[in-house]
Amino acid sequence: xxxxxxxxxxxxxxxxxxxxxxxxxxxxxxxxxxxxxxxxxxxxxxxxxxxxxxxxxxxxxxxxxxxxxxxxxxxxxxxxxxxxxxxxxxxxxxxxxxxxxxxxxxxxxxxxxxxxxxxxxxxxxxxxxxxxxxxxxxxxxxxxxxxxxxxxxxxxxxxxxxxxxxxxxxxxxxxxxxxxxxxxxxxxxxxxxxxxxxxxxxxxxxxxxxxxxxxxxxxxxxxxxxxxxxxxxxxxxxxxxxxxxxxxxxxxxxxxxxxxxxxxxxxxxxxxxxxxxxxxxxxxxxxxxxxxxxxxxxxxxxxxxxxxxxxxxxxxx
Amino acid sequence: xxxxxxxxxxxxxxxxxxxxxxxxxxxxxxxxxxxxxxxxxxxxxxxxxxxxxxxxxxxxxxxxxxxxxxxxxxxxxxxxxxxxxxxxxxxxxxxxxxxxxxxxxxxxxxxxxxxxxxxxxxxxxxxxxxxxxxxxxxxxxxxxxxxxxxxxxxxxxxxxxxxxxxxxxxxxxxxxxxxxxxxxxxxxxxxxxxxxxxxxxxxxxxxxxxxxxxxxxxxxxxxxxxxxxxxxxxxxxxxxxxxxxx
Numbered sequence: 339x340x341x342x343x344x345x346x347x348x349x350x351x352x353x354x355x356x357x358x359x360x361x362x363x364x365x366x367x368x369x370x371x372x373x374x375x376x377x378x379x380x381x382x383x384x385x386x387x388x389x390x391x392x393x394x395x396x397x398x399x400x401x402x403x404x405x406x407x408x409x410x411x412x413x414x415x416x417x418x419x420x421x422x423x424x425x426x427x428x429x430x431x432x433x434x435x436x437x438x439x440x441x442x443x444x445x446x447x448x449x450x451x452x453x454x455x456x457x458x459x460x461x462x463x464x465x466x467x468x469x470x471x472x473x474x475x476x477x478x479x480x481x482x483x484x485x486x487x488x489x490x491x492x493x494x495x496x497x498x499x500x501x502x503x504x505x506x507x508x509x510x511x512x513x514x515x516x517x518x519x520x521x522x523x524x525x526x527x528x529x530x531x532x533x534x535x536x537x538x539x540x541x542x543x544x545x546x547x548x549x550x551x552x553x554x555x556x557x558x559x560x561x562x563x564x565x566x567x568x569x570x571x572x573x574x575x576x577x578x579x580x581x582x583x584x585x586x587x588x589x590x591x592x593x594x595x596x597x598x599x600x601x602x603x604x605x606x607x608x609x610x611x612x613x614x615x616x617x618x619x620x621x622x623x624x625x626x627x628x629x630x631x632x633x634x635x636x637x638x639x640x641x642x643x644x645x646x647x648x649x650x651x652x653x654x655x
Numbered sequence: 656x657x658x659x660x661x662x663x664x665x666x667x668x669x670x671x672x673x674x675x676x677x678x679x680x681x682x683x684x685x686x687x688x689x690x691x692x693x694x695x696x697x698x699x700x701x702x703x704x705x706x707x708x709x710x711x712x713x714x715x716x717x718x719x720x721x722x723x724x725x726x727x728x729x730x731x732x733x734x735x736x737x738x739x740x741x742x743x744x745x746x747x748x749x750x751x752x753x754x755x756x757x758x759x760x761x762x763x764x765x766x767x768x769x770x771x772x773x774x775x776x777x778x779x780x781x782x783x784x785x786x787x788x789x790x791x792x793x794x795x796x797x798x799x800x801x802x803x804x805x806x807x808x809x810x811x812x813x814x815x816x817x818x819x820x821x822x823x824x825x826x827x828x829x830x831x832x833x834x835x836x837x838x839x840x841x842x843x844x845x846x847x848x849x850x851x852x853x854x855x856x857x858x859x860x861x862x863x864x865x866x867x868x869x870x871x872x873x874x875x876x877x878x879x880x881x882x883x884x885x886x887x888x889x890x891x892x893x894x895x896x897x898x899x900x901x
Contacts, residue, residue, distance in 0.1 A: 518759045518768070525756045528745035535705065535739070536808055537731030537760040 346646055347508075347596045350603070354501055358494035366493040370565055372606040373500035374558050378579055379586035379598035380507045381429075381555030386584065387593035388511075388520065389547035390527030392447065395454030396555050396583045398436065398461050399429045401574030403556025404563040408477050409470060418488035422560040429556020430549040437548035441541055455580070462575035476570030479563065488564045500561055504599065507554050511595035523547055527593075555583065585627055589634045591643030600642040605630070658683040658843050659704065659735075659812055664713030666699055673699040675867035676713070681812065686834070686844045688858035688875065690851075692888050696867040697847045698740055701816050704845070705737040706730045718811075731760065736810035738801040740817045740847070744789035751776060751785040753800055757807030772807055779803045779833065794821045799830075806837065813837065815846040819853050831856055855879070863887065 354373075358366055378400055386392050403425040410421035440453045465471040472478075483489045490496050514520045522543045525533040530540050558579075563569055582605070590601020608630070609623040616622045638645050657680040666674040674696040681687045691697050702708030704715060706727035714723045722730060736757075745753050754772035755765075762768045776782050779799045784792065789800060798818050805813055815834075819827050831853055838844055848854050854861065854875060861878045863871040865887035871878050878884055882894035 517765055518763050521752065521756050521759050521768070524748055524752070525745055528747050529743050531707070532739070532743035532745060532804075533756070534707070534727040535731060535737050535743075536757045536804060537728050538756075539726075539728045 345650075347599070350599065351501070351505060355498070358497040358501075361494075363493055366497050368606065368610060369497050370493070370500055370561075372602050373497065373504055374561050374565070375579075375582050375586055375606065376504050376599050376602040377500070377507060377558035377561065378555045378583040379590070379602050380504065380511065381551045381553070381558065382583040383587045383593070383595075383598050384511065384514070384554060385547045385551035387587055387597065388514065388527065389523040389544060391441070391450050391544060391548070392584075393454040393551075393580070394451040394584070395456070395458035395580050396551075397458040397575045397577060397580040398432060398454065399552040399555035400559040400562070400579045400583075401458070401461055401465065401571075402432045402552075403429045403559030404569050404574045405465060405471055405477075405559075406556075407560035408479055408563040408569050412477060412479055413470070417486070418564060419486075422488060422557075422564065425560040425563075426553045426557050429559070430553040432556075433548040433550075433552025434545060436552075437545045441544045441548075455577075458575055458577070458580060462571045465575055466571035471571065472569075474570070476568060476573075479567040479569075481567065489567075496565055500565075503557055503561065507557075508595055508599065515595055519546070581627075585631055587641075589630060589641055591641030591645075594641065594643040597641050597643040600646075604642060657681055658718060659845070660716040661700070661704060662714050662716065664700065664703055664710045664715065666696075666703060666708060667711045672867050674703065674710075674864075677864060677867065677869045678713075679862045679869065679872070681843060681845050682860075683811075683843055684838070684841065685859045686838050686846065686857050688854045688861045689845065689847045689864060690849070690854060690861060691864035694866075695864040695887075697864050698816060700864065701737060701814055701847060705735060705814055731808055731810075734809075734811035735814065736805035736808045736812070737814040738798075738805050738816050738818055740820070742794075742797040742801050744792070744797055744800055746788070746790040748789055749786050750781055750789055750792070750800060753789050754781075754803045754807045757804040758809075760808045772803075775803045775807050779806075780829070795823075795826050798822060806842075810842060812843045812845065815844060815848070817847055817849065819848055819850045827853060851879075 354369065358369060378396060381399065382393060382396050406425035406428040407421040410416035410424055411418050436454065436457050440450055445453055466474050483491050522538050525536065525538055526540050526543050533540055559574065586601035586605055587598050589605060590599065591597030605627060608626060612623045612626050634641060659681040661677065661679050663676045663678055664674055665672065665676050677700060689697050699708055703710045706725055710723065714721055716722065717733060717735065745756065751769065751772050754775055755768045758768040758771040762771060773785060776785055779802060781796065781799055781803060792800060798821065802818055819830060827850060834844065834857055858875050861872065861875045862869055863878060863884050870883050870887060871881045885894040885897065
């Protein structure tokens with residue numbers, strides 16, 4: 339991220355940090371949902387934005403993070419924080435597995451998108467069927483409000499934890515973008531043959547990207563499970579999160595560290611606003627998302643973050 | 656002892672034999688040229704040396720070790736850098752970022768990689784466009800970028816695939832001393848080139864590939880008067896006609 343975009347990002351983060359202290363529960367609910375989607379989108383961005391492979395099935399990671407966090411607690415009595423950490427590790431593992439199978443076979447572009455979609459759907463169907471995940475009735479986490487149990491009396495506390503995760507991944511993304519790994523990701527994204535000729539192990543680089551990506555998106559799933567204390571297969575592995583993760587990145591600015599944050603906030607704000615005005619029409623927010631996606635690709639391919647940079651550069655001149 | 660040895664390498668694409676039992680060797684510190692008519696298999700042979708194309712038969716030896724099965728990125732790490740005849744810039748990255756990707760191979764820190772990339776860019780006359788996107792470069796600029804990126808990996812052997820093609824005579828005059836300077840620093844060079852002025856100026860040793868076979872080798876002057884070579888370019892009987900006109 340260049341210096342130009344730093345100020346707006348800092349401003350947004352400051353607002354997000356202060357608001358939970360005063361806001362009503364509905365506002366905090368909105369914030370937490372937006373931050374969870376931000377985190378999932380940050381995961382998507384590390385793979386699709388930085389390194390290139392375009393995933394249409396990040397639900398596979400989100401759901402894995404959510405289910406591992408929840409199942410370990412409810413079935414095996416594992417501490418919630420430990421479960422959350424295990425969920426993140428499981429996300430990285432699933433990322434490695436999907437990546438190893440598909441990248442080794444040379445799948446790219448829409449073929450890779452399709453295979454990720456297929457994995458997410460298989461996971462959804464399996465989670466919907468087996469007893470371990472509670473099958474179609476879903477999984478209810480026991481209410482036990484203790485910080486040691488990753489449950490808080492105040493919703494604000496949870497919003498801050500989600501924000502801390504987002505900031506941590508933002509810092510990680512900036513560090514990656516500015517370093518050798520980021521250069522290798524970008525090289526693989528732009529031209530695999532040229533990357534190879536310059537000594538980059540393309541398969542290993544893509545595997546690193548998808549493991550990181552899976553871990554971050556799984557963290558979003560774990561947060562979801564802890565906040566809402568309920569999961570079913572359509573929530574955890576449903577295509578909604580795959581779509582929102584990539585939509586937030588495209589609208590926010592693909593390949594930019596701050597893009598997912600801008601995109602997720604903007605989309606959620608717009609979604610809530612439309613539901614407020616046209617709530618009677620079911621799915622109207624999805625129609626709007628579709629229109630925004632078309633508009634973003636046609637008129638602002640660099641997204642909010644990219645457009646902001648251009649605007650600020652122009653303003654300085 | 657030679658730095659690179661290619662022994663009896665063959666590559667078939669279906670029924671087509673692109674490279675047929677070709678051998679060559681490149682001594683350390685030399686500039687060796689590889690010429691031949693279009694479609695002779697020069698670029699395929701480069702692909703085999705750099706690891707992008709697997710040979711159907713034969714072997715490639717690097718610094719005494721058999722590297723026939725080594726993947727391209729491992730060969731780059733070992734010190735073999737190549738440029739592409741059809742330039743392959745990282746179009747979305749700036750010029751300095753493009754070169755830095757090469758420099759990161761041996762310099763993990765951003766500051767070092769950027770410093771080296773900047774220095775190489777200045778040296779190759781790209782200093783004025785460091786922050787321009789690679790996609791904005793002219794053909795000559797992109798050729799220089801290919802060379803810059805390969806050079807940034809700190810190679811022992813540089814494989815140049817027609818870096819002069821598409822450049823005008825004054826640009827070629829600018830680049831020839833540059834290639835000589837690179838060699839003077841101890842980088843061995845193997846180049847595919849059609850621009851004979853450059854080949855005659857630069858190369859210590861020349862190989863000629865035609866229809867996949869190595870038909871001649873030797874010092875540039877002898878090779879260019881070899882009747883086999885003239886006929887490979889100009890057709891059967893051409894050498895005899897040139898003799899009678901002389």
